[in-house]
Amino acid sequence: MEKIFIKQLTKEILEKNINRFIDILSDIPDEYWKSEHFLLELPSKWSFSLYATNNLEQIIGYIIASYKDFYNSIHINKFMIDKRFRGQNIGTLMLEHFENKCKTEKKNLITLKVKKSNYSAICFYLKHNFKIHSEHSDYLLMKKDLG
Ligand SMILES: CC(C)(COP(=O)(O)OP(=O)(O)OC[C@H]1O[C@@H](n2cnc3c(N)ncnc32)[C@H](O)[C@@H]1OP(=O)(O)O)[C@@H](O)C(=O)NCCC(=O)NCCS
Incomplete structure (x- = not known):
């Protein structure tokens, strides 16, 4: 397997590679994020967001995350792996990197929303010990306690 590098996302990296970030989510139905969504300023976004590259320095995935006052938690706004690299x-x-960072920064909880129809992602999160917190019309709110 090729070597994967996980790095902290900066605004500069995101701006420089914005088309690549958009391209990675292009196969997801109903996905609406454009550059303005990626570039939106959110609390602690540049401390918690990550991206992954392969040994050719191609960007192959990212986690965009931000701080929420509620229960000292970090919310995953977007988590995508390039379709050629999934599984x-x-x-x-x-x-794992993301959770370690959240623990180091003494955060209590990770939250995210996932579409009810996105079985593979729900399986992925359940396998990583996320719990279903609440059910909404077309999505689930999932959470993982770090305490
Ligand atoms: C969900 C996602 C981030 C998981 O990353 P990944 O690198 O594919 O996951 P891993 O290889 O570490 O883990 C594989 C597990 O994820 C799940 N999975 C999700 N998509 C998969 C795929 N296309 N192929 C294989 N497994 C997949 C399976 O449960 C699998 O478990 P298994 O190995 O026991 O069968 C990634 O598949 C992805 O970007 N999906 C599309 C975007 C998305 O749905 N994001 C989450 C929205 S909240």
Whole structure:
């Protein structure tokens, strides 16, 4: 397997590679994020967001996350792996880095929303010990306690 590098996302990296970030989510139905959504300023976004590259320095995935006052938590706004690289453990590796960072920064909780129809992502999160917190019309709110 090729070597994967996980790095902290900066505004500069995101701006420089914005088309690549958009391209990675282009196969997801109903996905609406454009550059203005990626570039929106959110609390602690540049401390918690990550991206992954392969040994050719291609960007192959990212976690965009931000701080929420509620219960001292970090919310995953977007988590995407390039479709050619899914199912190769890269999401797991990214999530582990992300969780370690949240723990180091003494955060209590990770939250995210996932579409009810997105079975593979729900399986992925359940496998990583996220719990279903609440059910809404077309999505689930999931959470993981870090305490
Ligand atoms: C969900 C996602 C981030 C997981 O990352 P990943 O690198 O594919 O996941 P890993 O390889 O670490 O883990 C594989 C597990 O994820 C799940 N999975 C999700 N998509 C998969 C795919 N296309 N192929 C294989 N497994 C997939 C399976 O439960 C699998 O478990 P298994 O290995 O026991 O079968 C990634 O598949 C992705 O970007 N999906 C599309 C975007 C998305 O749905 N994001 C989440 C929205 S909240």
